[in-house]
Amino acid sequence: MTLPIQFPPPFPIQEYRSRLAALRSFMAERKVDLLIVNQHEHMEYFAGYAPTAAMYQAILIPLDGEPVAVIRALDASVFSETSWLTDYVAFADNEDPIEVASNTIVSLGHGGSAIGVERDSYFFTINRAVAFEGFLPNVRFVDFSDILWLMRQVKSPLELACLQVAAGICDRATMVGFEAAEAGVSEREVLAVMISEALRNGADNAQLVQLVCGPRSGSLHGALGNRILAEGDIVHAEPVPHFRGYTSRMMRPKSIGAPTDEQMLIAEATIRVQDEQFRAMKPGAEAKEVDKILREGMLSAGLRDRYTNVTGYTLGLKHPPRTSDFTRVFLADSDWRLLENQVFHMYTGAGGMAFSETIVVTPEGGRRLTKMERRLFS
CATH class of the missing domain: 3.90.230.10 (Creatinase/methionine aminopeptidase superfamily)
Structure with a gap:
């Protein structure tokens, strides 16, 4: 008789914080004050939450301070159930998620900062990049392509x-x-x-x-x-x-x-x-x-x-x-x-x-x- 598969424990918060620390070393090297993470694998890797692709969602990771999620209000319960993060801004379906994300960035004090973006993300389309630039005219956007994909290569025991x-x-x-x-x-x-x-x-x-x-x-x-x-x-x-x-x-x-x-x-x-x-x-x-x-x-x-x-x-x-x-x-x-x-x-x-x-x-x-x-x- 085949034995049941043994499931490992959930990822502890300390593992997520270790991932954030490694990420922030890359951010510091590139003089990035805040990173917009929206590729779903990377959202799950750092936040424990992966949304559907129906509407744009993102995790805002500052060089200092706690990350803030920008999520669809419909998904707030799922986010709270799966993510270790506690800070989030929820938008209604009639709102523009890029505008909400941009306003959140300004409220965090980064309206004139250097902000990293995943130009190789499936969800950071050309139209969305242009929209961010329009909402954040004083921001200097820094390409963060490849970095998150490569830093996930070596796997932890869990x-x-x-x-x-x-x-x-x-x-x-x-x-x-x-x-x-x-x-x-x-x-x-x-x-x-x-x-x-x-x-x-x-x-x-x-x-x-x-x-x-x-x-x-x-x-x-x-x-x-x-x-x-x-x-x-x-x-x-x-x-x-x-x-x-x-x-x-x-x-x-x-x-x-x-x-x-x-x-x-x-x-x-x-x-x-x-x-x-x-x-x-x-x-x-x-x-x-x-x-x-x-x-x-x-x-x-x-x-x-x-x-x-x-x-x-x-x-x-x-x-x-x-x-x-x-x-x-x-x-x-x-x-x-x-x-x-x-x-x-x-x-x-x-x-x-x-x-x-x-x-x-x-x-x-x-x-x-x-x-x-x-x-x-x-």
Whole structure:
């Protein structure tokens, strides 16, 4: 019998304050008096609150003093329930949230300050930037792009614990999905089983499984269809559950009926190359060298005739609209080095079969958080 997944404790206030202290060191270096945070991952990272995207909301973080949230009045109860912050300004739906945020900045004494803005935020659109400039004509706006994405790269023990829970959900959802995936069964029935298992085990998102079957199994971003599984089909399962906003991922293939000898050889060779890549994922390793192991290994083994995509990318806090975090990716020209306790989704595939893991960087090499057996299932 499978034991229940053990959930870690909530993040303590001290962890949030430690994050703020690290952020404020960057603010001081760039002589920023106040930072407007509106990318949802960053709002959750610093405040414990991630809004919907229906209306603009933000966290105002001064160099000194407590942060203040600018939130939709409809969301005030959710904010109070989830955030450790206590200071907020709530706006009604008939108010302009940019104007409310601007007025709040002035009331905090920063109407003529240097203010940092996330120009790479999905929610800091050109129109919103222009509106802020109009409401705050005496402010000097400072670009704070990349900084918050990069400072979230190294995961704390509690963050790793959340990612471990999400990885365990991947394992369980895929296993029950593969138990259900038989000839004559609809791919939608397999998906329903996987989603149900994920939700029972703590997943907090609804769109949490990518399932592609039959001739489309090699299309990793293919849409769900209405296929009735048949002998010879390959089922591609990629659960992407979130737990407290943290997402782990995994890919596994299953053959409906006995796989061919060629499929078995391709799967085994793919896993061998990828395992070699994982072993190289140590602190200080060059990303391009880690990428080279898999990219050139797959090509030289004849498993692929071309390789245009990344071989891995950042995992951690994730909220819509971006489905994947490409702050750090593995490509042939990736000019950065791995850090201990970074977490990545490392993936590859050949012959319509894909394999991937959630990997944490350790001094001994990449350690799998996803634990499901690595093979072509049948």
